[in-house]
Amino acid sequence: MSSSAQVTAAIIIGIGTLLYLLYRFLLPKPIPGIPYDEASIHRLLGDVPDLVAWQNVHQEPWGCMVKKFKDLDSPIIQIFGRVGGNPWVVIADAREANDIMTRRSADFDRSRFFGELVNAIMPRFHTKLMTNDEWRAHRALLKDTMSPAFLNSTSGPGLHEAFSQVMELWRAKMALANDHPIDVEQDIMYANLDALWAAAFGKTAGAVETQFKNVAEISPGPDGVFRTPNAEIPFEAKAVPILAESMAITAKSPLGGLHHKFAILFYPSLRAAMKAKETLLRRQINDAAQRIRSSDGAVQSATDFIISSEMRAAEKEGRPADIHSPVIYDELYGYLMAGHDTGATISDWGVNFLMRNPKVQDTLRSSIQTAFPNYPPDEAPTAKAIATTSLPYLDAFIEEALRLGQVAGVHVRETIRDTQILGHMVPAGTNVFMFLIGQSIQLPPIDVPYTLRSKTSQDSYSQFPDLNPQDIMEFKPERWLNDDGTYNPNAGPSLSFGTGLRGCFGKKLGLLELRMFFFLLVWNFEVLSPIGEQGPLSRKQRLGLKPRTTYVRFRDLRK
Numbered sequence: 001m002s003s004s005a006q007v008t009a010a011i012i013i014g015i016g017t018l019l020y021l022l023y024r025f026l027l028p029k030p031i032p033g034i035p036y037d038e039a040s041i042h043r044l045l046g047d048v049p050d051l052v053a054w055q056n057v058h059q060e061p062w063g064c065m066v067k068k069f070k071d072l073d074s075p076i077i078q079i080f081g082r083v084g085g086n087p088w089v090v091i092a093d094a095r096e097a098n099d100i101m102t103r104r105s106a107d108f109d110r111s112r113f114f115g116e117l118v119n120a121i122m123p124r125f126h127t128k129l130m131t132n133d134e135w136r137a138h139r140a141l142l143k144d145t146m147s148p149a150f151l152n153s154t155s156g157p158g159l160h161e162a163f164s165q166v167m168e169l170w171r172a173k174m175a176l177a178n179d180h181p182i183d184v185e186q187d188i189m190y191a192n193l194d195a196l197w198a199a200a201f202g203k204t205a206g207a208v209e210t211q212f213k214n215v216a217e218i219s220p221g222p223d224g225v226f227r228t229p230n231a232e233i234p235f236e237a238k239a240v241p242i243l244a245e246s247m248a249i250t251a252k253s254p255l256g257g258l259h260h261k262f263a264i265l266f267y268p269s270l271r272a273a274m275k276a277k278e279t280l281l282r283r284q285i286n287d288a289a290q291r292i293r294s295s296d297g298a299v300q301s302a303t304d305f306i307i308s309s310e311m312r313a314a315e316k317e318g319r320p321a322d323i324h325s326p327v328i329y330d331e332l333y334g335y336l337m338a339g340h341d342t343g344a345t346i347s348d349w350g351v352n353f354l355m356r357n358p359k360v361q362d363t364l365r366s367s368i369q370t371a372f373p374n375y376p377p378d379e380a381p382t383a384k385a386i387a388t389t390s391l392p393y394l395d396a397f398i399e400e401a402l403r404l405g406q407v408a409g410v411h412v413r414e415t416i417r418d419t420q421i422l423g424h425m426v427p428a429g430t431n432v433f434m435f436l437i438g439q440s441i442q443l444p445p446i447d448v449p450y451t452l453r454s455k456t457s458q459d460s461y462s463q464f465p466d467l468n469p470q471d472i473m474e475f476k477p478e479r480w481l482n483d484d485g486t487y488n489p490n491a492g493p494s495l496s497f498g499t500g501l502r503g504c505f506g507k508k509l510g511l512l513e514l515r516m517f518f519f520l521l522v523w524n525f526e527v528l529s530p531i532g533e534q535g536p537l538s539r540k541q542r543l544g545l546k547p548r549t550t551y552v553r554f555r556d557l558r559k
C-alpha cells in the first residue's frame with residue numbers, strides 16, 4: 001500500500017473510531033436499578049421512536065407510557081427522551097406524586113424542562129423560575145387577584161359575559177343545524193379566551209362575538225357534523241393561541257428550547273404574534289394607568305390591579321412608576337396564556353362526559369335548579385350568585401372531569417439533590433415526570449409495597465384514600481361527595497392543577513371559569529350525544545390533552 005493510501009486508511013479508521021465512540025457516548029445511560037425498555041438503550045433516540053409511533057396512530061403519545069408501565073410491571077420506570085441527555089424518571093403513583101409535590105421541596109423543585117416551554121415567549125414569567133425569592137416576588141405581584149373577593153366581584157362578571165355569549169352563539173347555530181351535531185371545540189376555545197381576556201383586561205377580546213358573523217353559513221361536513229367557517233378574530237387575540245401552541249416545539253424537538261427560540265426569532269407568524277403581544281400589553285397597561293388616574297384607583301381587571309399596585313408602591317417610595325417593566329409584561333401575558341387553553345380543554349372533556357352520562361347531567365341540572373328555585377329558565381343567576389352559592393354536585397362534577405380529562409399528561413419536577421423514589425436512588429438534576437392519565441388516577445394502580453414509600457408519604461398515608469380500583473375508570477362525581485352530600489376534595493388524589501408550592505397559581509380562577517361555564521351550559525341546554533353509535537372516548541394531543549372530538553346536539557331548555 002502506498003504511503004498516501006495508508007494515510008487515507010488511517011484517517012478513515014480514525015474518523016470511524018471517533019464516530020463510534022461518539023455514538024457510544026450518546027447512547028442512553030440508564031440509572032442503575034430503575035426498570036427501562038431494553039430496546040431503548042440501543043437507540044440514540046431512546047424511547048422517542050415509540051412515543052412518535054404511538055402518536056402517529058393514536059394522535060397522542062401517552063398511551064405508550066401506560067403500556068410501558070404495564071410491560072415493565074413497575075410504578076417507576078425510566079425513559080430516554082433527549083439524545084445524549086440524562087434519563088427521565090417517570091412514576092405512575094398518585095400518592096407518591098402528591099408527596100413529591102407537597103412535602104419534598106428539599107429534594108425537588110420546578111423542572112427546567114417545564115421552564116423551557118415558556119422561555120422564548122415570556123422569559124420572566126414565574127413558572128420558569130426555581131423556587132426562590134425572585135419567584136416569591138413575582139407570585140406576590142398578582143396574588144390578590146386570586147382572593148375570593150377579587151374573583152367574585154372583579155373576574156366573575158367577565159367570565160359570565162363570555163360564557164353567556166357562547167350560549168347565544170350555540171342557540172343561533174342550533175336553530176340552523178336542525179338537531180344535527182355541531183362541532184363546538186373552537187367556540188369553547190374562543191369563549192375561554194374571551195373569559196380570560198376579560199379577567200386580565202376588563203373586556204372580552206370579542207372572539208365569540210366575531211363568530212356570530214358566519215353563523216348563517218353553517219353547513220354539514222361529510223361526517224354529518226355541522227360547522228361554521230372560522231371568522232377571523234382580532235390578531236392580538238389570535239396571537240395568544242398561536243404563541244401558546246408554539247410551546248409544543250420545545251416539547252417535541254430533540255433540540256428543546258433552542259429550537260423554540262429560533263422559531264420565535266425567524267418564523268414570520270411567530271414574529272408577528274410576538275409583536276402583537278407587545279402592542280397589546282403596552283396599550284392595555286397605558287389604558288389601565290389612565291383609568292386609575294382618572295377614577296381614584298377603581299380596579300376592574302388583573303391589569304388594573306398590578307398597575308395600581310405599582311403606582312402606589314412608586315408613590316410611597318418616591319420613584320417613578322415602572323409600569324412597563326418586562327416582569328409586569330410577562331406576568332400579565334402568562335396569566336392570559338396559562339388560563340384559556342387549560343379551561344377550554346377541561347370544558348371539552350366535561351361536555352363529552354355530560355353527553356355520555358345523561359344521569360349525571362340530570363342530577364347536575366336538578367341540583368343547580370334546586371339551588372336557584374326563583375329564577376325563570378330564561379334568566380340565569382348573576383356571576384356573583386353562581387360564584388358564591390354552595391353547589392356541591394357541580395364541584396364534584398368538575399373534580400371528576402379534571403380527573404378523567406387531565407389537561408397535562410404529566411407533572412414534572414427536577415431533583416435538586418440525590419434522593420430516593422419508591423426505593424430507587426435518583427441522582428440530582430433528573431427530570432421526574434408524574435404520570436396523570438394512567439395507573440392509580442385513571443386506571444387500577446400498580447401495587448406498591450408500603451415500605452418503599454418515602455417517610456413523608458408513609459406519615460401522611462391517611463390524608464386521602466386511594467381511588468376505588470373497581471370503578472376508577474367510570475365517570476362518577478359521587479366519589480367526591482360525603483354521605484351528607486357536601487363536596488369532599490380529599491376523597492382521592494386531586495392533582496389536575498398540580499399541588500404544593502409549585503402547583504397552579506391560577507387554580508381558583510380556573511375553578512371559577514369551569515363553574516361558570518358548566519353552570520350556564522346545563523342551565524341553558526340539555527347536552528345530547530351526536531346521533532348513532534358512540535365509540536370509546538379517545539384523546540388527541542394539542543397544547544393540552546383534548547378529547548378527540550367535541551360534537552354536540554343541544555336541546556334548548558328555554559322553550
Ligand code: HEM
Pocket residue numbers: 101110126127128334335336338339340342343346407408411412496497498499501502503504505506507509510511514
Ligand atoms: C382549568 C384551568 C387550569 C388548569 C387545569 C391548570 C393546570 C395547571 C397545571 C397542571 C400546572 C402545573 C402545576 C405543577 O407543576 O404542579 C399549572 C401551573 C400554573 N398555572 Fe394553571 N391551570 C389552569 C388555570 C390557570 C389560570 C386561570 C392561571 C392564571 C391566571 C394559571 C396560572 C398558572 C401558573 C402561573 C402556573 C405556574 C406556577 C408556578 O410555576 O409556580 N393557571 N396550571
